[in-house]
Amino acid sequence: MATGLTVNGEAVEARSDPDTPLLYVLRDELGLNGAKYGCGLGQCGSCTVMVDGEAVLSCLMPLLTVEGREVTTVEGLGTLEEPGPMQRAFIAENAAQCGYCIPGMMMRAQATLTANPDAKEVEIRQALEYNLCRCGTHMRILRAIRRAQDEMRNATEEA
Structure with a gap:
């Protein structure tokens, strides 16, 4: 079946x-x-x-x-040749260390910003409570999400 x-x-x-x-x-x-x-x-x-x-x-x-x-x-957020806003932001902020948790972090952040493009940092932090990371890149992860949020907002305003 x-x-x-x-x-x-x-x-x-x-x-x-x-x-x-x-x-x-x-x-x-x-x-x-x-x-x-x-x-x-x-x-x-x-x-x-x-x-x-x-x-x-x-x-x-x-x-x-x-x-x-x-x-x-x-994989649906972008490609190696053309990463999407969330992927570009994580690359720019060097937010991944071991990389194991990062896909899940990206997906939760993407869902959060799609549902609420103006999510405040406290809302983003609350959304990420479901995702564990032991590498210690939390501040870079948050910067990356805020960077992606700005890029996604700017793209919407330009459209």
Whole structure:
């Protein structure tokens, strides 16, 4: 049985068992390795992706629950040749150290700013509480998110 969904703007049919966590489908079946396996319990945020614009923990989300929905992974934010605003900001601020938590951080930040382009720092910090990082780049991560927020706001104003 195939499960139809849209991943990073492309219609796909996943062949995995409907109870398979979305994280495994993304990584093992679709070859999208941006979302990371951290704890497998929904406690670290490394597996964060967006479903219909909302940040979710893909290790806890069965494939069946995303049928017909739009899934966005960090790979969907831009490309190596043309990174998106969030990716550019993380690069510019040198916000990644080990890089393990960063895709989840980016996705949660992207969902937060998409829902509220004018999010205050306290709201951004609250959103990121779901994502753990041991590297100590928290201040650079916050600067990167604010930089992306400014770029995204400016792009909207210019459009």
